[in-house]
Amino acid sequence: MIGLHSLREKMPVFQEEACEFALFKAKWPNGYRCPRCDGAAFYLVASRRKSLYECRVCHHQTSLTAGTIMEGTRTPLVKWFSALYLMQTGISATLLAEVIQVTYKTAWLINHKLRHAIQVCDESRPLKGDLQLYGDFYARPVMSGVFDPPDQRDQPAVVGASIDPESGEVAEVKIKRVPPNEFRRRLFGVDSFGTFLWRHVTDAKSEIQSIEIVKQSDSEGVTELGLIWRGVIGWLARTFGGIGPKHLQAYLDEYCFRINARPNSFEMLLSLCGLTQTVTLGDLVNKKKAVRSVRWSGLANYRQHKNAFQVS
CATH class of the missing domain: 2.20.70 (Ubiquitin Ligase Nedd4; Chain: W;)
Known part of the structure; x- marks a missing residue:
């Protein structure tokens, strides 16, 4: 784990005036x-x-800051920009609080507001083209003082990706929680992916070329989606010691954003901050454990539109 001293040495020095200019361009890109x-x-x-x-x-x-993710903040812009920079690799609220010298509550709120901006953008960008799907279960590591009820220990999730037709590599990726009652362990049939397909894949049949369900590994080794899944599991464990169900989706979306936005994740996140309405601490704290992606009966809607998807 990167230490506090090392982080501060690598951090760029932000100036308030330069931050104001950059936020102006993000909020009003056309003037x-x-x-x-x-x-x-x-x-x-x-x-x-x-x-x-x-x-x-x-x-x-x-x-x-009005009309941006930073609306109402009393934290200087230089500290917000430091948090934006550190989100390029992911950082816990505890460490962020030490690095930018704010309270834990402020650091937690900044991190989750940035994740909210990412999630708002993610909801507006469905996958399309040649798709690959991989399903697995996330289980938070057992730690002292942490107890998850039996029905919340294993969280089913789907890794979905648009595949570049020329290179065959992942062009864009999403990792989404899905309802446990619709996702069958080891029996990863198409119906297990119904909620994901309905919520996060374009419903325009002309934009869907093919859908392939893959395993974590094959005869040639670990698949690319398998590597992505292992990567997010390792990151959550190293950085946060695991994440509970309530905010898990926000962290999954953050990880995918870094993959999709590289190598310009800082600039893209700043742009999202300038164009996204803020969210309050109360909205974040009172968030229901059932994330937005599982609120609809995705499987029922998927079955009604099943002819739009051809799965191999």
Whole structure:
């Protein structure tokens, strides 16, 4: 595990003014637009706490963080940008709190707000083309003081990937929890993937070329989806000591984001932060253990549209 001193040595030095400029570009990639009248001209109004942007047409004032994932924050932008940088490899809230010198609660909230921005984007990008699916179960390591009820110990999940037709390599990947009552251990038939197909694969038949169900390993060794699954399991264990069911999906989406966004994960995450509405601490803490991807009866919907999927 990377130590605190080592992390601080490798961290770039962010300047508040440069961070403000970068967030401005992320929030308004095509130039300032008034959130009320869509005007393009503004005055910069300085105040004791933060600068405000006043529309020259309707005189509406807005702050740089309003309408972004950082809205309402009291944490300096340089610390947010440090967290963005560290999310390129993944970091626990405990270590992040030490690195950027904030409370654990603030570090936890920053991390989960960044994951929320990732999840909002992920929901809008269904897989398409040539697909591969792999199913397995995630079990949090048994640790002192941690007890998961029997029905929450093994969390079924599906690794799904769009495959580049030219190289045959993974172009985009998603890892999603699925309902335990729809996913049968070792009997990975197509119906076990119904929820995943319904929620995370485009419903346009013309955009689905083929779907293949793969195993973790074959005669030639570990498959690429098997390596991705082993990678996320190892990362969760090393960095967090395992994750419980309540927030597991957010961590899975974070891991996939780094794969999909490489090598520009910092720039892409900053862009998502500038375009994503914030989420409150209450919304995150009170999140139901059943994640969004299992709230619908995915299998029933999949069966109604089964002719859209041809699985090998």
